[in-house]
Amino acid sequence: xxxxxxxxxIKDIQFGERTEVxxxxxxxxxxxxxxxxxxxxxxxxxxxxLAKPGEEIRIIPVKDVIEPRIKVSGKGGVFPGLISKVDxxxxxxxxxLKGAAVVTTGKIVGFxxxxxxMTGPGAEYTPFSKTMNVVLKVxxxxxxxQHEHERVVRLAGLRAAEYLGRxxxxxEPDHIEVYETKPLPEQVKEYPDLPKVVYVYMLITQGLxxxxxxxxxxxxxxxxxxxxxxxxxxGAVVSGNCVSACDKxxxxxxxxxxxxxxxxxxxxxxxxxxxxVITNENVTLADKERSSNMTAKLVEFLGADGVIITEExxxxxxxxxxxxxxxxxxxxxxxxxxxxxxxxxxxxxxxxADSTEKGDAVVSTGNSNEIIKLPPMKTVIGYPEVADIIxxxxxxxxxxxxxxxxxxxxxxxxxxxxxxxxLTAKAR
Amino acid sequence: xxxxxVHFINQFFAGIGGEEKADHRxxxxxxxxxxxxxxxxxxxxxxxxxxxxxxxxSYFNENMAAAVDEVISMMxxxxxxxxxxxxxxxxxxxGIACGAVAETVVNRLGIPVVAGMYPENxxxxxxxxxxxxxxxxxxAAGMRKAVTPMARLALKLARGEELGSPEEEGYIPxxxxxNQFAAERGSKRAVEMLLKKLEGExxxxxxxxxxxxxxxxxxxxxxxxxxxxxLVSSGGPVPKGNPDRIESSSATKFGKYSLxxxxxxxxxxxxxxxxxxxxxxxxxxxxxxxxxxVLREMEKAGEIGSLHEYWYATVGNGTSVANxxxxxxxxxxxxxxxxxxxxxxxxx
Numbered sequence: 001x002x003x004x005x006x007x008x009x010i011k012d013i014q015f016g017e018r019t020e021v022x023x024x025x026x027x028x029x030x031x032x033x034x035x036x037x038x039x040x041x042x043x044x045x046x047x048x049x050l051a052k053p054g055e056e057i058r059i060i061p062v063k064d065v066i067e068p069r070i071k072v073s074g075k076g077g078v079f080p081g082l083i084s085k086v087d088x089x090x091x092x093x094x095x096x097l098k099g100a101a102v103v104t105t106g107k108i109v110g111f112x113x114x115x116x117x118m119t120g121p122g123a124e125y126t127p128f129s130k131t132m133n134v135v136l137k138v139x140x141x142x143x144x145x146q147h148e149h150e151r152v153v154r155l156a157g158l159r160a161a162e163y164l165g166r167x168x169x170x171x172e173p174d175h176i177e178v179y180e181t182k183p184l185p186e187q188v189k190e191y192p193d194l195p196k197v198v199y200v201y202m203l204i205t206q207g208l209x210x211x212x213x214x215x216x217x218x219x220x221x222x223x224x225x226x227x228x229x230x231x232x233x234x235g236a237v238v239s240g241n242c243v244s245a246c247d248k249x250x251x252x253x254x255x256x257x258x259x260x261x262x263x264x265x266x267x268x269x270x271x272x273x274x275x276x277v278i279t280n281e282n283v284t285l286a287d288k289e290r291s292s293n294m295t296a297k298l299v300e301f302l303g304a305d306g307v308i309i310t311e312e313x314x315x316x317x318x319x320x321x322x323x324x325x326x327x328x329x330x331x332x333x334x335x336x337x338x339x340x341x342x343x344x345x346x347x348x349x350x351x352x353a354d355s356t357e358k359g360d361a362v363v364s365t366g367n368s369n370e371i372i373k374l375p376p377m378k379t380v381i382g383y384p385e386v387a388d389i390i391x392x393x394x395x396x397x398x399x400x401x402x403x404x405x406x407x408x409x410x411x412x413x414x415x416x417x418x419x420x421x422x423l424t425a426k427a428r
Numbered sequence: 429x430x431x432x433x434v435h436f437i438n439q440f441f442a443g444i445g446g447e448e449k450a451d452h453r454x455x456x457x458x459x460x461x462x463x464x465x466x467x468x469x470x471x472x473x474x475x476x477x478x479x480x481x482x483x484x485x486s487y488f489n490e491n492m493a494a495a496v497d498e499v500i501s502m503m504x505x506x507x508x509x510x511x512x513x514x515x516x517x518x519x520x521x522x523g524i525a526c527g528a529v530a531e532t533v534v535n536r537l538g539i540p541v542v543a544g545m546y547p548e549n550x551x552x553x554x555x556x557x558x559x560x561x562x563x564x565x566x567x568a569a570g571m572r573k574a575v576t577p578m579a580r581l582a583l584k585l586a587r588g589e590e591l592g593s594p595e596e597e598g599y600i601p602x603x604x605x606x607n608q609f610a611a612e613r614g615s616k617r618a619v620e621m622l623l624k625k626l627e628g629e630x631x632x633x634x635x636x637x638x639x640x641x642x643x644x645x646x647x648x649x650x651x652x653x654x655x656x657x658x659l660v661s662s663g664g665p666v667p668k669g670n671p672d673r674i675e676s677s678s679a680t681k682f683g684k685y686s687l688x689x690x691x692x693x694x695x696x697x698x699x700x701x702x703x704x705x706x707x708x709x710x711x712x713x714x715x716x717x718x719x720x721x722v723l724r725e726m727e728k729a730g731e732i733g734s735l736h737e738y739w740y741a742t743v744g745n746g747t748s749v750a751n752x753x754x755x756x757x758x759x760x761x762x763x764x765x766x767x768x769x770x771x772x773x774x775x776x
Contacts, residue, residue: 146707146708195623208708244677244746258614262613262616262618266619271622283705306626308615308618308619314746315744315745338614339635343604343605343748344750344751345678345748347605349748349750351638352637355638355639355640361621361622361631362634362635362637363617363635364605364634367606367607368746369678369746370606389703391676391746394678394680395673407678409746417614418614420614421613422609422610423607424608424614424634425605426606426634427594427601427605428601
């Protein structure tokens, strides 16, 4: 499967009469965007804001961040099974409004939502202080159940991203990246002397508000399966979760999965990237055993020499990661794990909830419990009072002056476990 | 301004005597004594040892609480910016004294401490979290080698400079995890690490896997029909409104709530504070997390002796092991006093 990703560099976003890209500026017809986003009987209101890097803006609580993309050629449309038909995607050409992002906010759905600061110390921890954000405050009709609330906001964000992406359909990209993984026998033959690497891609699936979607299917219901890496670039995997802000894999990060990108970077040079196995993180022991067994089997079946395993979430999913590591290493296949840490506010406790001696190669993306003080911002989009109740906040986190003292857990993407950011933790 | 340092040493290094003088009570002397002379040289003009507190090893270890108080109050009079303890090398009681003084100085005086010990000194494991302990050789033959890194670290701490890694500074890792931004993103570091692992080259894991305590199961209840049973949960079951504001994640506290007059949990009287799982089903009927209804029925039917009149709740979501251990110690103490025979622990 071969995908050309055409990046159209977006240097600025502004409201305008038509939604279009002109000389690197994304102009947005505000009313039309609000209309597309709100095209659901269960949505009561949509407000559109712009938040740019360096501005004194805080967005809270954030549900998801999505990158505007559109299919130019090849089968299907973005986010298959959710807002497009369920065609298999990942082939042909896709255009990206690189530098722009859709951020959804609104009344809180679950405790585990977080914030984005566009400037100040908090901005250093989130990748989305560096993007031009189109912020959608989506509030549903009264009396909506939490489960429906989550779905309604998730789909609204996807519709908005596709709508904006469409503006790039016939724009000449600034640069084009080509990604290709061939059918297994051909791919193995192409670089016969390089180690074969598989990416084991864990998706959080702990129940509602902690779910991920694969071609529209709730990933709780999948058994681990093999995918081409390019499928996720077209939105085959979508975040539907309110797991802790710091370590949820936002849809944007799925679309730009850094492990996939960095494996492709070395593909054909130092390694042979033969594909991905997606697996889930269900809550029952039988499910954990089944999924880890099947993943280990698939990785072996594919003939992998090494794998990178990325976790999503913490605590309970640590057990899934540890089982995967143990079972894959047992087969003589080398593993590297990417995880974050929950070592306590003082950094003195054990960082994971489970352990295996075979986990001897771990990349840490930082201690989520470390405390940060976020100064007040001139503008707050959303509902700042939730700072006291979201995961990583505590009673009194939000001070009268609007500053927030909380764990970095509250910051979107701060300790992302796909290794999207630079953060790590060291022994001291 | 010159950095003011107080030095803590034992009777042996003060030249008072060996084991026969180990019951020497705390005393303070102006200026540098014994190994302090070497530190004085290392500090030059920048820092000054204003006083040395001396205490005998036996006296300290046999009267720890009192000895710590005496030593600290002597130190306080000299308004130190930093305290140096030892080095104690592999002397166990001296190491423990150094560690205990260091911990108290940090907690009570709020100033940094540098100690020095051999890694197997029992004082290391007891106190490495509280103080920076420079790794030394086994015996005092390594004094000069110990003084240089201790003095260097002391100056850095007193100046408020950022410290390097344990390897760079020479201190024993304290088991503390500290965030910092790396030069490359995590995914790239993972790919590099995998390539090295595949090639059989050296690599360093960024997080050595944790080691956990094993808790031996308690003996079985002999007669369940007479047993007083308590409910304790990390699933966040709290009275409606979460009166103690237990955090949805990284809990810093637990709550104790009365079960008197309560036979059933329902959306009107209870909810979950937990942020790590789908709360919808718990909030519909909290007996799903804390089975009060079933235990009340069993109590009425005489299948258990009684249900303890309080339940204890916290949130086990990203909650540190240190906090969990503290909650457990405090809860267990109360349950013991209340004569509870067994506990049903529920999680989520």
